[in-house]
Amino acid sequence: MFGKRKSFDYRYDQAIELMEESKVDSLIEKGIIIRNGRYLEIEDQLLSFFEQILDVNEEINISLITEHITLLKENIDYYLAEDSEHRKYKYLKSVKGSLRKMGFICLRNIVDLNRNIDNTFKTEPNYKVKIKKLENYDQRRIDIKKLIAVTEQFLTEDELTFFATAKDDELNHVTTELRLQLQEARHNLIETEKQIIDFLNQVKHQSKLIEKIRQVKYLKDQFELESKSDIVKLLNKMNPVAFENRPAFPVKLSLDILQDDDTYEIIKALSKKIKSTVKLKVPLAKAIDETFFNDTVETDIFIDLEKMKSSFTASGYHLLDFVNQYDYPKEVSFEEIVTCYCQLISLYENDFRFTDKYVIYKGTEFSVIYPK
The missing domain is CATH 1.10.10 (Arc Repressor Mutant, subunit A)
Structure with a gap:
């Protein structure tokens, strides 16, 4: 069912062939599987979970980073305003958890973005759609880059009071780890930008080339290629040598090699082969049957x-x-x-x-x- 998630072509009768009908109905009642007529689908949250676990997620979810930044600011404000050490520790724990998740989410989005860019370039057949998708992915890259800058500003400028007040070794370790992850993410985005630019240039070049080929073909089909273009002039200027025979240059042996006894024996053996008196008889082809020269007419009935x-x-x-x-x-x-x-x-x-x-x-x- 997961393998057919994009084609929506998994039927109810296929499911009951693999397990009992009562179990299938139980999964539908619990909301794990959704029935749509005679077809079955996996519930959206479970589907997203499986796609993330198996690294096949195509959705770039940038909003999670923004949500964690908002949650961080709230918990920091609660921490600074709280007097109870017990409740302070609870808010501090939430802050550390959000900081851990932010670095992972950022790197995960970049991995998904690179995979989607590569898949789009290799598999999307429509050139216009391919260009639009790559441009949209480039905008996603810019959004991730801005979020990285906001996160770094949050760590180094916005919340200096909190990081100076909260004397916690684990917090310092988590913060350092997040800075390293953000640095890695920034370097990865540079490679992503180069890849998008390269792919867009290739796609636009291919699109222009195909468009020109279509124009030439159209003029050729209309018998207007020579009159409406300068193709004859261009062809006369060209001097292609792709179909010419490659020259073979004989290798001349040095005198030192020719004076060697082993070389002399090899030359004698080759000389005997060249002077061989054996004549190969080439078989002659049979005369062409006269029936091949007769005109034949074949008729076929086709369905309109x-x-x-x-x-x-x-x-x-x-x-x-x-x-x-x-x-x-x-x-x-x-x-x-x-x-x-x-x-x-x-x-x-x-x-x-x-x-x-x-x-x-x-x-x-x-x-x-x-x-x-």
């Missing part, structure tokens, strides 16, 4: 999907009934009918209305689909 879509829009049937009753120009098998069903959905998805109903036909489950 555009015509099928127009007929389906006017039919009033749902898609499975329609493809079964359609008058095809040739005899078709069940597999070909299923192929037409799938091709119509793929090509004209925006023109169809999908329902939650399903029908089973010849052992196969089909979705009930109507024209809009």
